[in-house]
Amino acid sequence: MLNLYGTPPAASVPVVREPLGESQAEMRPRVLAAILMLASAGVALFCGPRSARPLPLFSRSLGTSCATCHDAVPHLNAVGTRFMQSGYRLEGHTAEPTGRAAGLPLSVVGSAGITSVRAEPDRPMIGSGFSTFELVAAGAPTNRISCHLDAGVARTGFEFQNGEDFLRFEGLLPAGALALEVGRFDAELPFLSSERRLTMTRYLSPIAFGARGLELNGAHASWTYAAGLSLSDRTYAGGASPHAIQPPLEDTYLRLARTVGEQSFGAQMLFDRQNSDLATLSWLQHMRIQLGASLAGPGFTLVPSYVFDRFDDRPMPGVHERHQYYMLESIVPLGAARRWLVTGRYEHEYRTPNTYDPEEHRQQAVVQLAWQVIPNARIALECARADDRLAHQGSADVDAFAQASW
16 A cells, blocks of 8 residues: 655744744644644544544555555555555566556545744744645556556645656566656655655755656566656757757656665666756756665664755856755654654755855754554644754744545
8 A cells, every 4th residue: 555645835844942932922822722633633533433434545446454565654665665666566566467456546635734933043933724635546457557646636726736647558578677657757766755755844855856758667686777758947058049949858867776675775866957057058967866775673764865966067167066965764663553653854965165155054853753543644743943054044843734545
C-alpha cells in the first residue's frame, strides 16, 4: 500500500520559547483550540465502527496491510519502494498479472491544520490555518501499462498544476529490465521523496526534480537505474540576436540505486539548461549531484543525504555559484503497537563565496510527534526552527494538523 498525503501550500518553519507578548497571547488560545479540535477528530476516527474505517489506495485494491509497504505511513520501506518502481506490482519487476494493483483505484486525500510563525528578531507572530484536498487514482489497468493521476480540489475547482500525471509502459526488456514513463513526475530517490515525507515542513534541501517528459528505468538483481529527458524552462536563445524558443526536451538526468537487505543507497545527477544571464550565451548549465541512503536499524530508520548544486557563468564568465546541502532524518516508532512516531530532521545549507555573492550558512531543525490513529489517518504536533547564521535572522513555528486518506 502506498499512501499519499496532501501538504500545506506554504513552507512552515515553527514558537520561540520567549515571554509572551500581546500578539502571542492572542494567538495562544487559537493554537490550543486547534490542537483540541484535531485531537477530537482523531479520537472520533479511532473510536468509530471498525467496519467503516477508511481504506487506503493500494491496500484496498490489493488486499494487503499497510505494513507491507510502509515502516511508518507514508514513508516507504524496501518492499514499498520496489512496488512503486515496478509499476504498482508487489512481486518485483514483472509484467505478470499476479500482485498488481489492477484497475484505477481512487483515493481521497486531505490535510487540515493551523500554523503559528514568528520571524526574528522582534517580528509579531502570525497565525494561519491550512487545508488541502486531493483526488488520486493509480494502478495497473493492464499487464503492460500502469498510470498515476492526481488533482487538487479548491473552491475554484480542480487544480492540475502540481502533482504527478504519467503513463508507464512495461516490458521493453524482459524481467522488468526496462520500462518507459511518459508525463509529469518527480525524478527523485524514493527514500527522499517530498511526496512521502512524514513532516509537513518543507525540505531546505532540493530533494526532487519536477520532470516533464520521459524516463527509461528498470531493475536488475538488487540494482535500479533510470535516465530521463525533460522539458526545459529555457525561453530564449542568446547570442548576437536573441530570439524566443519553445521549451525543448533538453534537461537530462541519471539515477542509480542499490538495495542491500533493508538498506538502500542511491545517487542522482541532473543537467538543467536555463536562460543565461549573459547576452552572449544561449544557455547556462545547472548541475546537481545528489547522494542519499535509507538505513534501517533495530527500532529506527536513518535517512542521510548530500546535495551539491552548481550554477555556471553567473553573473559573468568564470563566476560560479555553489550550494551544498547536508541532511539527516530519523524516524523512531514508539511502543509495541508502533502507533506513536517521533520524526526528527536537521539540514544545513552552505553557499561558497565568490566575487559577487557572500558566504551563506542556513540551517533548519524539525521535530514531530505523531499518533497513527488508524493506518491511513494521523494527528501530529510539529515544531521547526530555521536560522540564517550570518544574517542573524530566523523563524520558529508550531504546527498542529490532521491527515487522512480514503
